[in-house]
Amino acid sequence: xxxxxxxxxxxxxxxxxxxxxxxxxxxxxxxxxxxxxxxxxxxxxxxxxxxxxxxxxxxxxxxxxxxxxxxxxxxxxxxxxxxxxxxxxxxxxxxxxxxxxxxxxxxxxxxxxxxxxxxxxxxxxxxxxxxxxxxxxxxxxxxxxxxxxxxxxxxxxxxxxxxxxxxxxxxxxxxxxxxxxxxxxxxxxxxxxxxxxxxxxx
Numbered sequence: 001x002x003x004x005x006x007x008x009x010x011x012x013x014x015x016x017x018x019x020x021x022x023x024x025x026x027x028x029x030x031x032x033x034x035x036x037x038x039x040x041x042x043x044x045x046x047x048x049x050x051x052x053x054x055x056x057x058x059x060x061x062x063x064x065x066x067x068x069x070x071x072x073x074x075x076x077x078x079x080x081x082x083x084x085x086x087x088x089x090x091x092x093x094x095x096x097x098x099x100x101x102x103x104x105x106x107x108x109x110x111x112x113x114x115x116x117x118x119x120x121x122x123x124x125x126x127x128x129x130x131x132x133x134x135x136x137x138x139x140x141x142x143x144x145x146x147x148x149x150x151x152x153x154x155x156x157x158x159x160x161x162x163x164x165x166x167x168x169x170x171x172x173x174x175x176x177x178x179x180x181x182x183x184x185x186x187x188x189x190x191x192x193x194x195x196x197x198x199x200x201x202x
Contacts, residue, residue: 013047014188016040017084021091021102023054028157031165032123033090036152039177040088046185051080053101058108074108081112086119086188087145088180091132093124098132106139113143115200117187119180121152128153144200146191148183152176 018037022029033050040048056077059070066074081087091098106113118140122129130153137147152173154160160167167173194200 011045011189013045014185014192015083015085016046016048016088016184016188017051017081017086018048018088018090019102019105020050020052020054021089021105022099023052023101024092024094024099027054027092028123029090029092031161032121032154032157034165035161035167035173036088036090036121036177039174040181043178043181043185046181046188049080049084051077051105053099053105056105058101058104060104062104062107077105078109078112081109084112084116085192086117086184087113088119088121088184089136090121090123091129091136093122093127093129093132096131097135102136103139106143110143113140113145115144115146115191115195117146117148117184117191119148119151119184121177121180123154123157126155128155128157146187148180148187150176150179150183152180 018033018040020029020033037048037050040046056073058073058077059066063070089102091102120133120136122133124132130151133151140147154173162168
């Protein structure tokens with residue numbers, strides 16, 4: 001009797017949408033997002049895609065009947081969010097909160113967020129953007145999205161990176177990024193399996 005096991009199919013990579021949440025002139029967000037994407041690229045079993053609010057250029061007036069050109073821009077983002085299994089939001093802190101363009105992107109969508117995990121990479125002054133993150137956790141909870149506990153946070157971020165976007169003392173930040181990704185991947189697989197078994201109904 002042949003007891004050789006059948007070949008196994010490699011697991012489908014987890015699709016992670018990394019959302020860059022600021023469109024402010026002179027923004028530091030691309031440096032932080034690129035740094036995080038570099039860390040994620042080393043992590044087995046995930047595929048990342050950057051969703052930049054500045055490039056998305058979504059209409060600021062929410063509407064059930066947007067103009068055709070507005071509808072096309074919303075749909076382009078909707079398709080990318082719907083295809084994602086998990087999210088990482090890269091956000092600064094403005095006036096103790098998160099940027100309006102990020103809230104706008106969130107509010108244009110609903111089902112795309114549901115029953116998926118979201119993690120946060122924040123940056124700012126002394127607080128490192130953590131006050132923005134705590135408010136985002138409440139917003140995403142309302143959308144039936146599971147936020148992971150651990151974050152990556154950069155206090156006084158401008159001084160932490162060199163002119164090439166490299167972190168000057170990366171050990172602690174890289175450890176935080178790995179912890180974040182470990183939790184995000186666990187939840188991502190668990191929730192994807194659950195959605196495949198039984199579609200989520202909010």
